[in-house]
Amino acid sequence: MAHTDHTTHLHDDHAHHGPEKGIMRWIKTTNHKDLGTLYLVFAFTMFFIGGLMSLVIRAELFHPGLQFVHPEFFNSMTTLHALVMIFGGVMPAFTGLANWMVPMQIGCSDLALPRINNWGFWILPFAFALLLSTLFMPSGGPAGGWTMYPPLVLQMGEGFPFLIFAVHLMGISSITGAINVAVTILNMRAPGMTLLKMPLFCWTWLITAYLLIATMPVLAGAVTMLLTDRYFGTSFFTASGGGDPVLFQHVFWFFGHPEVYILILPAFGVVSTIIPTFARKTLFGYDSMVYATASIAFLSFIVWAHHMFTVGMPLAGELFFMFSTMLIAVPTGVKVFNWVATMWRGSMTFETPMLFAVAFVFLFTIGGFSGLMLAMAPVDFQYHDTYFVVAHFHYVLVPGAVFSILAGVYYWIPKWTGRMYSEFWGKTHFWLSAVFINITFFPQHFLGLAGMQRRVPDYAVQFTDFNEISTIGAFGFFVSQFIFIFNMLRCMSKSGVPATDRVWEGAHGLEWTVPSPAPYHTFEVPPYVGDDETSNLHDTAKAH
Amino acid sequence: MQKMLGLARFAALMSSLLASGSALAYTGAKWNLPEGVTEISHEVHGLHMMVFWICVVIGVVVFGAMFYSVFAHRKSKGAVAAKFHESTTVEIIWTAIPFFILVAMAIPAAATLVKMDDTRNADLSIKVTGYQWKWQYEYVGEDVSYFSTLAKTSNKARQLQSGVDVNTVDNYLVDVDNPLVLPVGKKIRFLITSNDVIHAWWVSQIAVKKDAIPGYINEVWTKIDEPGTFRGVCAELCGRDHGFMPIVVKALPEDEFKAWLAEKKGGGEQVAAAASTSVMPAAATMTDAAPAAEAPVEVAAVTPAPAAAATAAAAGKSKEDLVAHGEKVYKGNCAACHQATGAGMPPTFPALVGSKVATGPKAGAITQVLKGKNMMPPFSQLSDDDIAGVLTYVASSWGNKGEIVQAADVAAARK
Numbered sequence: 001m002a003h004t005d006h007t008t009h010l011h012d013d014h015a016h017h018g019p020e021k022g023i024m025r026w027i028k029t030t031n032h033k034d035l036g037t038l039y040l041v042f043a044f045t046m047f048f049i050g051g052l053m054s055l056v057i058r059a060e061l062f063h064p065g066l067q068f069v070h071p072e073f074f075n076s077m078t079t080l081h082a083l084v085m086i087f088g089g090v091m092p093a094f095t096g097l098a099n100w101m102v103p104m105q106i107g108c109s110d111l112a113l114p115r116i117n118n119w120g121f122w123i124l125p126f127a128f129a130l131l132l133s134t135l136f137m138p139s140g141g142p143a144g145g146w147t148m149y150p151p152l153v154l155q156m157g158e159g160f161p162f163l164i165f166a167v168h169l170m171g172i173s174s175i176t177g178a179i180n181v182a183v184t185i186l187n188m189r190a191p192g193m194t195l196l197k198m199p200l201f202c203w204t205w206l207i208t209a210y211l212l213i214a215t216m217p218v219l220a221g222a223v224t225m226l227l228t229d230r231y232f233g234t235s236f237f238t239a240s241g242g243g244d245p246v247l248f249q250h251v252f253w254f255f256g257h258p259e260v261y262i263l264i265l266p267a268f269g270v271v272s273t274i275i276p277t278f279a280r281k282t283l284f285g286y287d288s289m290v291y292a293t294a295s296i297a298f299l300s301f302i303v304w305a306h307h308m309f310t311v312g313m314p315l316a317g318e319l320f321f322m323f324s325t326m327l328i329a330v331p332t333g334v335k336v337f338n339w340v341a342t343m344w345r346g347s348m349t350f351e352t353p354m355l356f357a358v359a360f361v362f363l364f365t366i367g368g369f370s371g372l373m374l375a376m377a378p379v380d381f382q383y384h385d386t387y388f389v390v391a392h393f394h395y396v397l398v399p400g401a402v403f404s405i406l407a408g409v410y411y412w413i414p415k416w417t418g419r420m421y422s423e424f425w426g427k428t429h430f431w432l433s434a435v436f437i438n439i440t441f442f443p444q445h446f447l448g449l450a451g452m453q454r455r456v457p458d459y460a461v462q463f464t465d466f467n468e469i470s471t472i473g474a475f476g477f478f479v480s481q482f483i484f485i486f487n488m489l490r491c492m493s494k495s496g497v498p499a500t501d502r503v504w505e506g507a508h509g510l511e512w513t514v515p516s517p518a519p520y521h522t523f524e525v526p527p528y529v530g531d532d533e534t535s536n537l538h539d540t541a542k543a544h
Numbered sequence: 545m546q547k548m549l550g551l552a553r554f555a556a557l558m559s560s561l562l563a564s565g566s567a568l569a570y571t572g573a574k575w576n577l578p579e580g581v582t583e584i585s586h587e588v589h590g591l592h593m594m595v596f597w598i599c600v601v602i603g604v605v606v607f608g609a610m611f612y613s614v615f616a617h618r619k620s621k622g623a624v625a626a627k628f629h630e631s632t633t634v635e636i637i638w639t640a641i642p643f644f645i646l647v648a649m650a651i652p653a654a655a656t657l658v659k660m661d662d663t664r665n666a667d668l669s670i671k672v673t674g675y676q677w678k679w680q681y682e683y684v685g686e687d688v689s690y691f692s693t694l695a696k697t698s699n700k701a702r703q704l705q706s707g708v709d710v711n712t713v714d715n716y717l718v719d720v721d722n723p724l725v726l727p728v729g730k731k732i733r734f735l736i737t738s739n740d741v742i743h744a745w746w747v748s749q750i751a752v753k754k755d756a757i758p759g760y761i762n763e764v765w766t767k768i769d770e771p772g773t774f775r776g777v778c779a780e781l782c783g784r785d786h787g788f789m790p791i792v793v794k795a796l797p798e799d800e801f802k803a804w805l806a807e808k809k810g811g812g813e814q815v816a817a818a819a820s821t822s823v824m825p826a827a828a829t830m831t832d833a834a835p836a837a838e839a840p841v842e843v844a845a846v847t848p849a850p851a852a853a854a855t856a857a858a859a860g861k862s863k864e865d866l867v868a869h870g871e872k873v874y875k876g877n878c879a880a881c882h883q884a885t886g887a888g889m890p891p892t893f894p895a896l897v898g899s900k901v902a903t904g905p906k907a908g909a910i911t912q913v914l915k916g917k918n919m920m921p922p923f924s925q926l927s928d929d930d931i932a933g934v935l936t937y938v939a940s941s942w943g944n945k946g947e948i949v950q951a952a953d954v955a956a957a958r959k
Binding site: 064065066067068069070071072075139143144145149151152155157238239240244245246279280281282283284285286287288310311312315318319322323326327329330331333334336337340341342343344345346347348349350358361362365366369372373376377378379381382384385386446449450451453454455456457458459460461462463 | 576614623629635657658660701702703708710717751782785881
């Protein structure tokens with residue numbers, strides 16, 4: 001049994017015990033728990049803002065004809081919705097989970113570089129203030145899509161440098177966070193916690209960190225080239241100067257495809273933690289799960305041009321990217337099979353985290369199927385830039401990544417706050433979310449197949465019915481999220497049933513050996529890691 | 545009463561979900577990809593259905609196992625957790641089987657892709673140029689070329705809060721003034737490019753979608769098997785009116801096509817639809833449909849009304865009338881790039897304030913608007929009245945002191 005002495009203070013020069021008081025605590029904190037909380041609060045704020053933008057989009061699309069907004073404002077809503085959700089929502093949320101849980105799961109006291117951790121967080125509110133300020137400028141916010149393709153993006157007004165600067169800042173934040181996580185995992189695991197014994201959440205974050213370090217600089221390069229093309233006389237993306245607009249697409253998607261795996265690998269880690277807990281059964285095929293994750297990460301670098309099948313690539317290029325993209329379905333499928341095998345002949349209960357995790361496996365896989373269809377290049381010519389693609393990526397991102405974030409928060413918040421959330425409201429939130437998200441996005445498959453293109457505020461009348469249904473789903477989903485917020489605020493304000501240390505009967509891992517709520521500093525002395533708490537290879541018979 | 549209306553609406557919604565294609569003016573499809581009218585489109589549809597069914601089968605098996613487990617392996621049912629947690633054999637099996645399924649799918653997909661890549665031996669070449677926000681079609685070697693813009697009725701109805709019920713507009717948003725006319729049964733090669741930003745030319749029923757990239761030409765081919773009208777849309781975000789630059793292809797039997805082409809050649813270059821050389825009635829743009837919108841008229845395609853009463857125009861309009869009308873035209877057509885203040889966004893969009901073209905001889909200004917220049921597309925589809933108005937407006941605003949332009953001047957320049 002792991003034993004921790006978390007009450008010993010080893011840093012004698014600390015003038016005070018516990019966190020500071022007031023707002024300066026949050027500004028100056030280098031504590032991984034505080035920063036985890038900050039990242040999560042920031043992320044949910046951004047989910048709210050991005051959600052409002054999606055409601056503007058769906059409201060306009062409720063009926064054909066233009067009822068509410070001008071087309072250019074609509075385009076800036078679609079652009080900012082994506083930028084906010086991806087860079088302000090999903091990525092910071094997973095970083096928040098990493099901040100909270102990686103040190104506790106590997107048995108160390110904090111991340112390797114606590115001050116950089118603080119700066120990496122505080123860059124984000126600043127970056128998004130810059131980005132969103134463009135909405136108040138005369139020529140409005142960015143409206144060329146989150147993918148920022150030139151020449152269109154170069155037609156943007158005075159907000160253009162703000163967009164580029166904001167993207168740079170977000171990238172810096174991600175890179176510093178990634179370095180921090182990678183260094184921590186590689187250097188600060190407690191004795192006995194070998195790499196192949198650490199929780200899969202840490203594995204997926206380690207691999208994600210490598211992806212971030214490899215690709216965020218590429219994005220920085222791409223947007224810098226946009227900046228110089230606009231202001232400094234270069235012509236990277238202009239044919240008359242010897243350049244090519246498609247060059248941007250290659251560079252962007254070389255970042256962009258690994259980026260989508262950055263958005264999902266931590267989700268895989270969360271789900272791989274939750275399902276074994278609630279099935280009361282060890283994760284099936286731990287080693288395979290690690291290898292599959294690594295394979296996905298490697299393959300993610302050689303599939304990027306499947307986002308560009310219609311640009312007019314040579315045949316050999318189209319064939320290569322079709323084959324490599326289809327290949328990536330194999331390790332992803334392996335993971336799905338392993339989750340099902342973990343559930344199989346387990347002893348399952350369905351508390352809220354498990355509901356979200358099971359829904360993830362089901363709905364993410366549906367998104368995976370539409371992804372496989374998109375991989376078939378000759379058919380992709382019909383799907384590309386239609387609502388079929390919109391349906392695909394929203395399935396993998398919302399009932400995919402976002403559901404796993406919600407699952408992770410429900411799962412760990414009793415550890416963070418020492419209070420159980422309301423199980424009734426958790427289940428209510430789950431069912432409403434699951435139903436509404438399908439109402440929102442499933443009809444979009446049909447819209448795309450029937451011919452509706454994306455990024456348009458209006459459409460031919462044959463698309464009315466499915467757009468109406470989708471809009472109703474979107475509003476329903478948005479409203480349902482308030483149930484979650486209130487449930488979490490309840491825990492954070494120390495209401496609700498006090499949580500035990502173990503919280504969940506089937507939970508294994510070092511984080512469950514510390515009290516709930518977790519003390520401000522944990523594992524200041526590295527614990528001894530016995531087989532019981534390496535959540536992957538132990539014999540479940542002992543734990544009961 | 546409200547409740548009954550709501551129920552009635554709901555019932556209508558439900559029944560229309562099951563309805564077939566009568567109101568479906570666009571692809572005729574509702575749930576699925578259309579099979580289309582070419583051999584390639586049929587192959588593509590076949591590939592699509594193949595992948596789809598494979599996914600359904602895999603889904604049924606995997607989700608079947610999962611949901612069975614959810615119900616049977618519950619603690620509440622007394623299930624006791626098993627101990628197994630790995631099996632190399634099983635991992636190999638469920639890696640290999642999907643791999644072989646993928647290979648089986650990749651072979652026909654590759655074959656179709658190879659076929660799509662073969663643009664040799666075309667009977668006819670069409671150069672397709674994307675503009676913000678319309679298409680231009682040029683019959684290579686045939687001396688026929690024209691613009692294809694969103695139909696007037698659709699353009700009026702799509703204005704923000706236009707007051708027009710779009711359900712009453714035929715082929716709303718998928719209709720143009722000049723469709724692309726093609727012969728049936730002939731191999732047609734498209735050379736696709738752009739004048740400004742990236743667009744994409746997409747007609748679902750012939751399964752052709754290709755990006756239109758400025759400075760580059762993309763090649764794609766089709767061979768249409770049956771006559772008919774096939775509609776498409778721009779499929780790459782290209783700015784404000786990305787959703788308002790549709791495509792219409794009219795496939796005619798070969799002899800009818802030849803007749804059409806011969807007739808078109810007689811009209812010479814830059815033939816805009818009903819681009820009458822006659823002088824426009826003074827209030828041409830105001831006479832269609834009922835209440836003129838207060839909001840700026842976003843005229844993507846104002847087809848000059850059929851040459852009707854042309855008497856009033858001959859006299860010329862007052863400067864005030866021209867400027868007032870021109871301001872509306874400017875807001876709807878020019879402000880997107882040149883800004884409401886005329887300041888533009890140099891160097892991409894030159895400023896009109898103090899511009900040499902705007903304040904110089906009117907012939908130069910008229911030519912620029914009619915023919916375009918560099919990134920600025922031609923606006924020859926605007927009526928003489930619109931062009932006269934907007935040029936006078938530009939010449940008289942923001943401190944500019946340029947010449948007044950009358951509709952007659954524009955008409956003369958078109959000749």
